[in-house]
Amino acid sequence: MPYYLSIDQSTSATKALLFDEQLELVDKVGLEHQQRYPKPGWVEHDVEEIWMNTKTSVRGLIERRSEEGASIACLSITNQRETIVVFEKGSGKPLYPAMVWQCRRGAEICREVNSQGHGNRVERKTGLKVDTYFSASKLRWLMRERPDIADRVADGSALVGTIDACLVYRMTGGRSFATDTTNASRTLLFDIETLEWDDELCALWNVPLQSLPEVRDSSSIFGETDLEGILPKSLPICGVMGDSQAALFAQGCFESGQAKVTFGTGSSLLLTTGNERQIPGNGIVETLAWTIEGRPTYAYEGIIISSGATLAWLRDHLGVFQDYSEVEGMARAVEDNGGVYLVPAFTGLGLPYWDSDARAAIVGMSSQCDRRHVVRAGLESIALQVSVALEEMMSEAGTPLRSLRADGGATANQFLMQLVADLCGTELEVSEMSECSGLGAVMSGLVGIGIVDDLSGLATFKRDMTRYAFQPERSSEIETLRTGWNAAVEQIIGRRPKDALEPVS
Numbered sequence: 001m002p003y004y005l006s007i008d009q010s011t012s013a014t015k016a017l018l019f020d021e022q023l024e025l026v027d028k029v030g031l032e033h034q035q036r037y038p039k040p041g042w043v044e045h046d047v048e049e050i051w052m053n054t055k056t057s058v059r060g061l062i063e064r065r066s067e068e069g070a071s072i073a074c075l076s077i078t079n080q081r082e083t084i085v086v087f088e089k090g091s092g093k094p095l096y097p098a099m100v101w102q103c104r105r106g107a108e109i110c111r112e113v114n115s116q117g118h119g120n121r122v123e124r125k126t127g128l129k130v131d132t133y134f135s136a137s138k139l140r141w142l143m144r145e146r147p148d149i150a151d152r153v154a155d156g157s158a159l160v161g162t163i164d165a166c167l168v169y170r171m172t173g174g175r176s177f178a179t180d181t182t183n184a185s186r187t188l189l190f191d192i193e194t195l196e197w198d199d200e201l202c203a204l205w206n207v208p209l210q211s212l213p214e215v216r217d218s219s220s221i222f223g224e225t226d227l228e229g230i231l232p233k234s235l236p237i238c239g240v241m242g243d244s245q246a247a248l249f250a251q252g253c254f255e256s257g258q259a260k261v262t263f264g265t266g267s268s269l270l271l272t273t274g275n276e277r278q279i280p281g282n283g284i285v286e287t288l289a290w291t292i293e294g295r296p297t298y299a300y301e302g303i304i305i306s307s308g309a310t311l312a313w314l315r316d317h318l319g320v321f322q323d324y325s326e327v328e329g330m331a332r333a334v335e336d337n338g339g340v341y342l343v344p345a346f347t348g349l350g351l352p353y354w355d356s357d358a359r360a361a362i363v364g365m366s367s368q369c370d371r372r373h374v375v376r377a378g379l380e381s382i383a384l385q386v387s388v389a390l391e392e393m394m395s396e397a398g399t400p401l402r403s404l405r406a407d408g409g410a411t412a413n414q415f416l417m418q419l420v421a422d423l424c425g426t427e428l429e430v431s432e433m434s435e436c437s438g439l440g441a442v443m444s445g446l447v448g449i450g451i452v453d454d455l456s457g458l459a460t461f462k463r464d465m466t467r468y469a470f471q472p473e474r475s476s477e478i479e480t481l482r483t484g485w486n487a488a489v490e491q492i493i494g495r496r497p498k499d500a501l502e503p504v505s
Contacts, residue, residue: 002073004445005061005235006438007054009079009163010243011100011265014050016057017438018065018072025435026068029060036097041104041347044097047085050163051170059230070232074449075171075225076239076441078246079163081186084135086142086149089159092170095149098163099138102266102305102347106137107356113137118204124279125191125198127286129354133303135162136188136205143206153211162187164240165213168222171237176223178214181296182242185288190215192288193277195296218245218290219448239445244268245289246440248299251405251431254455259393259401261386261420262436263408265309266350269302269389271397280396283352292447292455300397302389303350306360307382308410310344313360314378320371328415331376336477339364341488342377351389355493363488379416384485387423405429407436414468421470422478432467 003026006017015030031053036044062069082101087094099105110130113119119130128134139160143150152158161169165179184190184197189207191198195215202209216222222237241249247262248270259271272289277298280286289299306313311327314320321327343349345358362374394401404426410416411430421428433439446452 001071003068003071004074004076004442005058005072006076006078006442007058007167008243008435008438009050009054009077009167010437011080011083011102014053014057015435015438016061017435018061018068019439019442023439023442025433025439027061027065028435029057029064031057039105041107043100043103043347045083045100047087047094047098047166050098051167054167055227055230058227062230062232072231072235073451074238074445075235076438076445077164077167077237078241078243078437078441079167079183081162081183081242081244082133082135083163084138084160084187085163085166086139086153086158086160087166087169089157090174092166092174095152095158096142096146099142101133102309103138104132104347104356106132106141107348109137109140110356113204122188122201122204125193125201126188127185127192127277127279128188129283129285130188131354132356133305133348133350134186134188136201136207139207140205154208156210158211159213160207160211161213164242168237168240171225171227172223176237178216178222180216180218180220180240181288181291182218182245183240184215186242192286192296192298195291217292217294217448219292219444221448236449238448239441239443241290241441241444243437244270244301245287245299246438246444247407247436248272248289248440249443250433250436250440251407253403253405254297255402257397257399257402259390259403260405260407263307263382263406263410265307267304267307267382267386267408269304269386269393271300271393273298273300273397278397282392282396283354284393284396285351290444300393302386302393304382304385304389305348305350306344306346307385308408309346310342310378310381313344313346314375318374320374327375327379328413330372331379331415334372334376337377337380338369338373339366339484340369340373340377341484342374342381343488343492344378344381345492349489349493352392353489353493358493361488361492363491364484379413380419380481380485382410383416383419383423384481386420390424401426403429405431407431407433409434417468417470418473421472422474423481425472427472428470430468430470
């Protein structure tokens with residue numbers, strides 16, 4: 001019986017996941033890594049800590065599952081996407097902390113690029129907005145602030161890559177320096193139509209093209225590794241995908257009009273649009289969902305910068321609860337939010353506002369409010385952001401929504417899931433698989449190593465993963481909730497939300 005190993009390197013942790021031949025999750029081991037905030041709006045990760053956690057997690061899994069470990073057929077990788085690393089050629093050791101997708105240090109550079117009239121050209125090629133959420137502005141900031149690193153990137157002694165490329169490089173001892181199209185498409189350096197790094201974009205952001213990894217299909221073989229002797233044998237690295245796209249893949253959203261939302265540190269709402277580009281407007285991001293055998297599949301994306309991070313902030317910084325298991329009970333303990341709205345713009349707002357300068361606030365509090373209202377407002381902020389993003393995406397796509405599926409840790413909160421269904425006005429199918437990103441990478445790998453021939457062949461492996469299906473129920477209070485949310489956002493960004501559909505320049 002073959003088994004499949006997946007590395008899920010997310011914003012908060014690194015997990016080693018073991019799946020059996022029926023793609024059931026057999027076991028997992030994970031370790032959290034430190035979130036560093038050296039300045040307001042800056043977010044960094046220690047790449048060496050991530051690398052050590054990767055090895056430690058796999059070692060723990062193999063020690064616990066030694067019998068199955070001998071039958072592992074391949075290793076797949078899914079990862080936090082826009083986080084970018086500059087590392088030494090040869091050793092793979094980082095020359096600077098990883099600049100995380102949440103980090104806003106490139107905001108001023110983005111404003112400069114937009115004011116110079118480059119925004120439309122960048123969007124046409126990449127499908128993305130000129131926003132520091134994506135990798136390029138952070139790289140340009142680093143090249144400006146650290147000339148020594150810029151010199152090393154220019155002379156070829158340093159390389160630039162997203163987390164997947166960095167892991168592949170370390171796993172193969174520098175023999176393979178490659179990324180997949182889903183990760184490349186999140187950098188503002190990659191043309192999603194030609195499927196190549198773009199000379200003009202690289203020049204704009206001051207990133208030498210030769211410093212970037214080779215771009216391969218999501219289902220390609222990226223090299224081989226025994227993970228420095230941790231694995232019982234050398235395995236092909238096959239199936240590499242950004243985490244949100246991997247979740248879309250695992251959910252089987254292969255057809256136009258199928259959508260999924262992954263609830264993580266942030267939330268990513270992806271809507272499959274097909275094999276041809278449909279260039280959107282209204283602040284919607286277009287991205288590569290995956291490429292198989294050189295054939296791209298595209299998607300619209302609604303980016304919610306802070307969802308799980310909002311709850312983490314309420315716990316760690318305000319101390320309004322101690323354990324996530326308390327959250328749902330607290331929200332249900334009050335009749336409504338008491339007029340309280342939490343706009344979680346800790347590092348700006350995504351679709352449809354695209355305001356990197358917006359900052360978080362709790363508004364509408366009265367003397368009758370307590371921590372339960374604040375917790376409820378935090379949950380409501382997640383659902384409200386998802387519903388606003390989905391509404392914009394479906395309006396732009398001009399096609400009916402065929403399905404909406406959900407995955408991620410927050411799906412355990414049934415209050416939140418019901419609220420998402422109510423606000424979106426559609427059935428919400430919640431996956432019983434808690435590790436959809438890891439599963440999606442493995443499914444891509446199955447195509448790459450020839451276990452299945454194409455996407456249709458995955459149907460023989462993949463069963464219905466629906467755990468719950470939430471039907472929209474409430475309607476009377478939904479408009480009140482939306483009106484209150486819009487008013488709260490208006491206080492934060494200084495304009496009506498509908499006026500914020502174009503990217504801020």
